[in-house]
Amino acid sequence: MDQDIGRSKRFGTTHRIARIFLVWALVVNATGHSFILIVMPTLGRLLGFGDVQTGLLIGVSALLLALSGPFWGGFSDRKGRRPVLLLALMTAAGFLLLLGGIIHNRAVFDHSGILFAVLLCARLVQVGFGGGLMPAAQAWLADHSCPDQRAGAMALMGMAFGLGSILGGVIAWQMSATALFPALTLIAVLILSAMLGVFLTLHDDERKTGPYRAKPLFSSEGLANGFCSLLPFLAVTVCGLSVYGLLYQVTPLRLQDVFGFSAQQAMQQSGRMMMLSLAGMVISQGVGVRFLRCHPMTLLQTGALLAALAMMGATMAPTLMFLTFSMILLGVSLGLLVPGNLALLSLAVGPDAQARGAGINAIAQGIGMATGSVAGAALYQISQIAPYMLNVVLLLVILGISLFLRRKYVFAV
Template identity: 40%
Template sequence: METGSHTTKAQFALFLCLTINFTGQSFLLVVLPPLGRLLGFSDIQTGAILSISALLLMASAPVWGYLSERIGRRPILLTALAGAAITAAAFSAIVSLRLAGSLSALLTLGLFMSVRTAQSIASSGLLPAAQAYMADITTPAQRAGGMGVLGSAIGLGAILGAALAWKIAPTDPAWAFAIIAVLAVIALASLLLFANEPVRGAHNISLDARLPLARIWPLLLITVVSISAYSILQQVIALRLQDALGFTVEESISRGGAALMATAIAMIAVQACAIRLFRWDPARLLGVGAVLAVVSMLICSMVNSYVEIFGTLVLLGIGLGLMLPGNLASLSLRTGAGAQGKAAGINVVAQGLGQAIGPLSGAALHRISPQVPFVAATILLTIACVVAICTWRSTKRMTGLIEPQSI
């Protein structure tokens, strides 16, 4: 186990790395749909880029997780950050050359697909390695707090990515990609300076190593459908503003980014403050959050002004801010101590599946009507809500499995 000073520095490095990585991911998800049109891509081609890359991330993450057990956490983290820096710089160059007329639309599409593929494969090891690293440097009593640091980093990255899309991408998307590349280099330096390879000993080994799929599959289903719904929203929000409300490309990027940033801020605020204040058990967090998410998305599918869309997305952030931590905590509590890593790895696959389903289906449904993707997201969240309520009820029948706690 690391000393207190070394642990704090390592946690800071992990926080920075995840923040920067998810800044880049969030930025690309927000910007690429309208930017793709500017570069000469069809909506389906743009959705295919995001969906195929999500499938690659899903397939490669468990491999990186296995490698982190064989060669260590730090090499995986360094590889992921180096890949993030190089690919962001490549995106900047491609966009700049295309907008200058030096590249054809077809060549730009091929280059974008290739770079995004490399980015997905390289960066997919960051989250499983970071989670494993955090488990190595924290005691069981510190584990929830340590994982909370990682969750906060992901949320902050979503905000920063949306902010870049809002403030910089409408006028100079190539410069925004360059900023992400520089930030990735800074995060890489923090890893080199502050995150030594953690010492792993006998405390990492447990006899309770079987994965209880019969107990956790409903929670994995919730992960798939909720991430699918949120990915649909990220894919089509700017397109809806452009096609249904008549915004320009620049306005749709800016205001779509602002709305998604507000959603992420609401999620972080709930996770940082409301959850600790309420002190609800994880199953209750999951159930209440799922109900709020369904109601907000249903309203969002019916409203016809930017202000109304913005408000319902803030409510969605509140719902997801309760729902997602409740789901992760429930997943952990239903899994034995020796299978936490296995459960986390499978959950990453479930997240990747949701991220693959969302963009392509969102783009396809948007061709029918700008409102249809939001109706589909409502249906997916309704499935999550039903499963969450059933999980809540079943949890009450399990004696001693889940106790109220602060997350």
């Protein structure tokens, strides 16, 4: 008992400043990611790229980001979280500064093909070395949280991502049209400030700075069993990210075709709607998860049920206000569902494979986003509400998985 109290006290005091800087690092990294996604289509045309080239720049880098997660997760489990975090932040800031320099001096490149090759290589280097940021951050938070605090720790990651995405949207809205180079420089400086804070305050558990004594997550004698044990959580990740990726794809189209907005108005309204949804997600993670301290399984089931109801409302939404309310409720619901699933996955993989488990989950996140976008575009050609109906089915699948997990596993938290 005294040991548990001492452990909780140590997590609550010694690592508090490091946790603040780590969350700040996640916020500003998400800011840069969001900003790039928003401005890249227009920026690509400004730099002389075709739309297909710009799509390739975004798609290939997203794929590499997901695929590099397991490698950096394993590296982090062997060598520690700190070097992976610092490398990822350094390359993120470096890419933004390089992109700003290219924009500022684009006249030097007399051929758009050369400029595209330079930018593609730089982007691939950045995401290749930055793929360990989320697995290492998730693992550090798991290392320094008791099991009954795990869902709250995972909620910090989602809250940081939501805040960063909102901040990136605000910077793009205010600065991208007239001050693109200063905007990129500003975000890079913010990332460097976070990197300095992580460097000065964050340290690995001394027991986890060398090779781990535990067996690998997928040992040669237990490969099938190890992977099968993660399948339910990975399936939840794929379904959940598919829901969000689908909405990003079809919401502007529905606003234009059903509600009669122009293309520009549809983009603005869609951006506002997704921003409000993210705000709902941030609030539910920052308040609901961290202060209510529900069991992760309760968070997963409640989030899945509320999200399914929200998507049913979005499917039948007769007005813009009703659709907006449904999207806000969806954000609140995902704010419960996602940290609940991450906490359960973290508890399932055990203390010595946190980063590897998070890295494998990153692949599921990439699959979900890609699948949602493709499925949304294809189904929208059949029916304007078919993508939303698919989302309802996916969320009911998540609810079914949660019921299966409750019966099959008992997580002592």
